[in-house]
Amino acid sequence: xxxxxxLQPTKQPPISLLSSSLSHFNGTKLCxxxxxxxxxxxxxxxxxxxxxxxxxxxxxxxxxxxxxxxRLLVKEGHQVTLxxxxxxxxxxxxxxxxxxxxxxxxxxILHLKGDRQDFEFVKSSLSAEGFDVVYDINxxxxxxxxxxxEALPNLEQFIYCSSAGxxxxxxxxxxxxxxxxxxxxxxxxxxxxxSLLEKSGVNWTSLRPVYIYGPLNYNPVEEWFFHRLKxxxxxxxxxxxxxxxxxxxxKDLATAFVRVLGNEKxxxxxxxxxxxxxxxxxxxxxxxxxxxGFPEPEIVHYNPKEFDFxxxxxxxxxxxxxxASVEKAKHVLGLKPEFDLVEGxxxxxxxxxxxxxxxxxxDFSTDDMILNKTFALQS
Amino acid sequence: xxxxxxxxxxLLFTSPSSKLPSPSLYPLPRLSLPTSSFLSSSLSTSPSSLSYPTASxxxxxSSFTVRAAAAGKKKVLIVNTNSGGHAVIGFYFAKQLLGSGxxxxxxxxxxxxxxxxxxxxxxxxxxITSAGGKTVWGDPADVGTVVAGxxxxxxxDNNGKDLDSVRPVIDWAKSAGxxxxxxxxxxxxxxxTDQPPHVEGDVVKADAGHVGVEKYIAEVFSSWAIFRxxxxxxxxxxxxxxxxxxxxxxxNRPVPIPGSGMQLTNIAHVRDLSSMxxxxxxxxxxxxxNIFNCVSDRAxxxxxxxxxxxxxxxxxxxxxxxxxxAIGIxxxxxxxxxxxxxxAxxxxxxxxxxxxxxxxxxxxxxxxxEEYVKIGRDTKPMKFEIDDKILEALKVAVAV
Numbered sequence: 146x147x148x149x150x151x152l153q154p155t156k157q158p159p160i161s162l163l164s165s166s167l168s169h170f171n172g173t174k175l176c177x178x179x180x181x182x183x184x185x186x187x188x189x190x191x192x193x194x195x196x197x198x199x200x201x202x203x204x205x206x207x208x209x210x211x212x213x214x215x216r217l218l219v220k221e222g223h224q225v226t227l228x229x230x231x232x233x234x235x236x237x238x239x240x241x242x243x244x245x246x247x248x249x250x251x252x253x254i255l256h257l258k259g260d261r262q263d264f265e266f267v268k269s270s271l272s273a274e275g276f277d278v279v280y281d282i283n284x285x286x287x288x289x290x291x292x293x294x295e296a297l298p299n300l301e302q303f304i305y306c307s308s309a310g311x312x313x314x315x316x317x318x319x320x321x322x323x324x325x326x327x328x329x330x331x332x333x334x335x336x337x338x339x340s341l342l343e344k345s346g347v348n349w350t351s352l353r354p355v356y357i358y359g360p361l362n363y364n365p366v367e368e369w370f371f372h373r374l375k376x377x378x379x380x381x382x383x384x385x386x387x388x389x390x391x392x393x394x395x396k397d398l399a400t401a402f403v404r405v406l407g408n409e410k411x412x413x414x415x416x417x418x419x420x421x422x423x424x425x426x427x428x429x430x431x432x433x434x435x436x437x438g439f440p441e442p443e444i445v446h447y448n449p450k451e452f453d454f455x456x457x458x459x460x461x462x463x464x465x466x467x468x469a470s471v472e473k474a475k476h477v478l479g480l481k482p483e484f485d486l487v488e489g490x491x492x493x494x495x496x497x498x499x500x501x502x503x504x505x506x507x508d509f510s511t512d513d514m515i516l517n518k519t520f521a522l523q524s
Numbered sequence: 525x526x527x528x529x530x531x532x533x534x535l536l537f538t539s540p541s542s543k544l545p546s547p548s549l550y551p552l553p554r555l556s557l558p559t560s561s562f563l564s565s566s567l568s569t570s571p572s573s574l575s576y577p578t579a580s581x582x583x584x585x586s587s588f589t590v591r592a593a594a595a596g597k598k599k600v601l602i603v604n605t606n607s608g609g610h611a612v613i614g615f616y617f618a619k620q621l622l623g624s625g626x627x628x629x630x631x632x633x634x635x636x637x638x639x640x641x642x643x644x645x646x647x648x649x650x651x652i653t654s655a656g657g658k659t660v661w662g663d664p665a666d667v668g669t670v671v672a673g674x675x676x677x678x679x680x681d682n683n684g685k686d687l688d689s690v691r692p693v694i695d696w697a698k699s700a701g702x703x704x705x706x707x708x709x710x711x712x713x714x715x716x717t718d719q720p721p722h723v724e725g726d727v728v729k730a731d732a733g734h735v736g737v738e739k740y741i742a743e744v745f746s747s748w749a750i751f752r753x754x755x756x757x758x759x760x761x762x763x764x765x766x767x768x769x770x771x772x773x774x775x776n777r778p779v780p781i782p783g784s785g786m787q788l789t790n791i792a793h794v795r796d797l798s799s800m801x802x803x804x805x806x807x808x809x810x811x812x813x814n815i816f817n818c819v820s821d822r823a824x825x826x827x828x829x830x831x832x833x834x835x836x837x838x839x840x841x842x843x844x845x846x847x848x849x850a851i852g853i854x855x856x857x858x859x860x861x862x863x864x865x866x867x868a869x870x871x872x873x874x875x876x877x878x879x880x881x882x883x884x885x886x887x888x889x890x891x892x893x894e895e896y897v898k899i900g901r902d903t904k905p906m907k908f909e910i911d912d913k914i915l916e917a918l919k920v921a922v923a924v
Contacts, residue, residue, distance in 0.1 A: 316828020317885065318788065385784035387865060389720060421723075425865070428718025466786065466825070472874065486719060 199223045199301070199406070202276040204261055204293070205283030207233045209361050210306065213399035214280065219253050221403065226255040226276070228267075240360055240496040264292040271296035280402060282306040287337040294345050302348045302412075304405060307335045309353045309417055309469045318389075319423070320469040322353075322415045343413065350411040352401055355419040355469055356462070358489065359395030360496035363504045366392065367490055369461045370433035370442075371498040372507035379443040381515040383464050386427035386446055391468035393419030394489040397482040401474065410477050417469035420489070421482045426462065429486075436490030437499060447515045459511040598805055599627040601676040601702075603664055603693055605683040606634045606646070609755065610708055611762035614682045615645035615652070616798035622655040624802065629658040631670060633683055636661040645760035665692040668700065678805055680706040686733030687740055694737075694744050704747040704808050706801065709734040711752040711790075711817055711868040720788065721823070722868035724752075724815045742813070749804045749811040751797070751818035754868060755861065757892055758794035765791065766892050767901065768860045769833035772911070774902040778842045780914045782855045785827035785845050788867040792820035793883040800870070803877040810876055817868040820883035826861060829885075836889035844918060851917035858910045 206215050206227040216239075218225045227235060235256045238247040257274070259266050261284075271293060278301055284290055294300070310332035312320040326336055342349035358366045365372075373380050401418045405411035424432060427444055434442045449459065474480040484492060497503070600621055604614035618628045630652060634640060636659075641647065649659050662670035664683060679697040684690035690707070697705055713732040714722040728735050741748045757765050772779045797818050804811035824832065827843055834841035848855040848863065855863040873879035896902060 316825045316831060317822045318825075319823070385786060387784060387786055389788065389865070422719045423721065425718045425720075431718065466788070470869075472871065476875070 197407075199277040200275065201225045201278045201280065201406075202228060202257070202271065202274075204228050204279065204281040206280075207235055207237075208283075209359075209363055210282050210357065210395055210398055210402070211280075212237070212239065212361060213359075213396055214282070214402045215254060216250055217399055217403045218406075219250055224255070225253070226257050226274070228257045228259060228261065230260050231256070231258045240500060240502075261289055264288070268292040268296045276300070278302045278304065278406060280304045280306075281338075282402075284338060286334040287341040290338050290341055294341075294347055300347055302350065302407065303342060304402060305338060305342060305349060305351045306402075307339055307351045307353045307415070308332045309355045309419070309467070311336045311339075311353065312469065314465060318466055318468060320417065320467075322417060322473050339415070348412050350405045350408075350413070351415045352398070352405070352418045353415060353469065354393050354398055355391040355417070355467065356393065357395050357398060358392045359493050362395070362493065362497070364461070365503075365505045366461055367433055367436075367493050368498055368503050368505065370430055371437055371494065372503070373509075373512070374434055374437055374439040374442060375498075376507065376509070378509065378512060379445045379516060380430045381445045381447055381459065381512050382426045382430065383447060383449045383460050386425060386444060388426050388462075388464060389423045389466045389468055390426065390429065390462050391419045391423045392429070392486060392489065393482065394484040394492070396492075397484055397489075400483070401478070401480055404478050404480055408478065414477070416474040416478065416480075417471050418474055418480070419469060419471055419482070420484070420486060421471065422486065423468040424486055426460075432486050433490055435487050437494045445516065445519055447519060451518070452511075452514055454511050454514070457508070457511050459515065597626055598677040599675065600629070600678040600680065600805065601667075601671065601674075601697075602628065602630045602680045603667065603683050604630055604632050606632055606638070606640045607643075607762055609761070609763040609765070610682055610753065612645050612756065612758055612760050612794050613708060613753070613797050613801075614680070615648070615760050616758065616794045617680065617682075617801045618652050618657050619655060620795075620798045620802050621805070622652070622657050624806075626805070627656075628652070629660060629671060629674065629676070631660050631662065631664070631667065633664055634661060643762055645762060648760055664689060667693055668696045675700055676702050678702065678704045678706065678808075680708070680801065681737075682708040684737060685710075687736040690737045691740060694741055698744050704749070704805070704812075705741055705745040706748070706804060707737060707741055707750050708818070709738055709750050709752045709815075711754045711819065711866070712862075713752070714868065716864060720865050720867045722817065724817055724872040738815070747808055747812045749808075749813075750815045751801065751804075752815065752868065753797055753818035754790040754792070754866060756792050756794045756797060757888060759892075759895055761794070764860060766829075766833055766889055767896060769830055770837060770893060770896050770902070771906060772908070773830075773834050773837050773839050773841055775906070776839075777908060777911065778844045778915060779830045780844045780846055780858070780911055781826050781830065782846060782848045782853075782859055782863045783826075785825060785830075785843060787826050787861075787863065788823040788865050789826065789829070789861050790819040790823050790866070790868060791829065791883075791885065792818075792881070793888050796820050796881050796883050799882075800873050800877065800879050803873070803879050807877055814872055814876055816873045816877070817870045818873075819868050819870050821870055821874070821881035822883070822885075823867045823869075824885060829861075832885050832889055833893075835886065836893045844915065846914050846918055851914065853910065853914055853917075858914065 201218055201223050203211050203215055203225060205211050207229050211227065215225050215227060229235070236251045236254055257270060259270055261267055276297055279293055279297065281290060281293070281303065284305065294303070309320060311326045311330055313325040313327040315324070328336060339351050342351065356366055362368065370380065398418050401416070430442050430444055434440065449464065452459070471482070602614045602618055605611050614630055618630045621628045632646065652659055660670050679693065679702045681690050681693050684693070694705060711722055713728040713734050715727045715729055717726070738750050741750065755765055769779060800816060800818055804816070830841055830843050848858065870879065870881065
């Protein structure tokens with residue numbers, strides 16, 4: 146059975162005046178204070194409540210999104226615990242992060258070691274600890290969330306990392322939060338989780354990213370292009386190359402996760418979070434080249450139906466239009482992405498691939514299949 | 525804060541066959557377009573009555589008529605082109621303004637008696653005059669004379685594509701004391717990009733005629749707004765749009781689409797363009813010194829448009845793709861939409877004017893098809909010479 150490891154003494158959860166636990170307090174005085182606080186907030190202001198210290202649990206948090214998000218939360222003064230199996234180091238110094246920033250973060254972040262598939266442990270350990278807010282950034286199925294909700298009946302907010310992959314494929318785009326979702330999609334676990342959250346009555350917020358990119362990306366999105374650009378290889382792109390996709394920088398996503406914390410406007414709302422502009426496949430190849438200071442790439446289009454790649458993925462994106470409008474987050478939360486595509490890819494390159502780090506070794510076997518056939522036809 | 529703040533939770537589980545945004549889940553008002561009385565009667569109430577009653581995406585702008593009253597009655601001059609896709613914009617705008625209680629004169633370029641005036645929307649101008657609007661004709665270079673010294677608060681030029689044709693109107697409007705100048709430009713001036721969509725402020729083609737006009741307006745007027753539309757549908761349209769697809773679908777002919785068919789375009793119902801213009805008039809301060817992409821808030825692929833037209837007609841469709849260059853076809857003559865992504869979003873209108881789009885192609889095309897059949901176009905004999913050339917080159921059979 147997994148052990149509960151707490152690196153710092155547990156603190157009493159602070160009295161959050163806007164939390165549901167207020168109902169346990171009979172004092173009318175508190176109610177008046179709450180009312181006054183609400184009235185005093187300037188219109189559109191970022192909620193005084195958000196600045197009160199929360200005891201936050203992040204399911205995951207040691208791999209990609211959580212690495213950035215947890216830092217922001219700790220900087221804001223919250224008590225942040227990461228629930229992971231401990232397979233990856235609980236903390237790692239970020240490229241470009243100063244030693245002092247890192248040691249400060251490392252000294253404050255807490256770890257709860259466990260396997261979230263062990264639902265009994267999840268329930269008992271969370272119940273024992275008590276948390277104000279849960280960020281679930283690695284959950285895939287609704288059953289994984291049930292023990293969390295059971296363990297924390299007074300949870301102030303459950304913030305979920307869903308996916309724009311839930312949208313039903315359409316000729317009419319972009320995907321907006323009100324659009325039809327696909328109960329048969331590969332991401333139906335995310336949909337089922339959103340549904341569970343809605344039915345449970347908890348104060349939930351769900352963010353739907355599209356493709357996430359940035360330093361430490363474990364999904365070979367930009368890395369796939371960088372490998373080929375570095376090797377001076379052509380970029381094989383399926384079909385016309387005009388398919389439109391969308392990338393969102395991980396730092397912008399982390400900011401979005403923090404922005405919705407304690408935010409009434411985010412209560413029981415879904416938000417698409419990604420870049421402000423979309424990009425064609427061909428355009429993305431060019432943007433990656435620009436970001437890494439490579440010359441304009443040679444792009445080779447091919448018909449994927451003419452090949453049998455086996456289990457290998459010849460291209461890291463779905464071969465279709467896939468992009469979502471982020472206007473709701475802009476209007477409702479005042480969230481404007483900081484990075485444009487080339488800036489964001491440059492940030493990723495400078496802090497990761499450009500320093501010689503990457504997650505997956507280059508594999509050009511499918512490229513060679515494509516190029517051999519293409520150039521054989523040409524010769 | 526714009527309208528979206530009122531969204532309720534919006535998790536929608538629909539059957540996989542539904543590809544529509546949420547408005548399809550709500551009962552829709554049946555907009556029976558062909559009768560001329562519809563437009564004048566429904567537009568006399570607030571524009572929100574034309575929007576679908578969905579809670580989450582569409583903000584119920586019940587205060588529209590209040591705003592119109594608060595903004596004050598305006599005297600508006602519309603200088604309108606006598607042909608082409610943009611002609612219908614002035615028609616809807618005139619009627620919406622009249623319905624909101626403003627005074628409208630529509631100045632159509634050319635002669636009242638010309639053959640061009642026998643086509644829609646001009647052959648329906650009685651709908652403007654019966655609603656209290658004035659209609660005049662002439663040369664925009666003589667606008668002052670034609671309107672016989674009348675003064676206007678707002679002037680919209682929905683005609684010129686370059687400075688030569690619009691400058692006389694701008695200069696006259698300024699000297700005649702108009703306070704606000706509006707111009708229908710074009711989203712076609714955006715420089716092609718591989719990072720869509722076109723957003724207000726993006727680079728435009730320096731040599732485009734409209735650009736010179738936009739610059740000059742900003743120099744002359746302090747209160748101005750520029751609108752960049754793409755394509756539009758709506759009863760009274762002067763130029764074919766959806767008809768191109770219907771013509772082929774009802775005759776069981778393949779629909780030849782250049783390229784991959786994945787190109788995105790923006791096809792709005794003209795009532796959305798009209799509502800944006802009306803908002804700019806009634807919120808002139810907010811609108812001032814802004815460019816607005818005058819488009820619907822969703823794009824559609826070219827293949828998707830063919831499919832939607834077929835669905836609206838209740839008929840099957842066979843789409844055939846071709847490479848125009850490879851078979852020596854001029855795509856501009858063969859196909860009514862640009863053979864590339866041509867995709868702008870109406871972000872400024874939403875941010876600044878609180879505008880909401882109501883275009884719902886699936887529903888709007890049903891009405892368009894009803895009218896298409898009503899006027900007998902489905903049985904009209906037609907030639908498809910270019911199509912035949914394309915299909916011949918591709919060796920595709922055509923039902924005789």
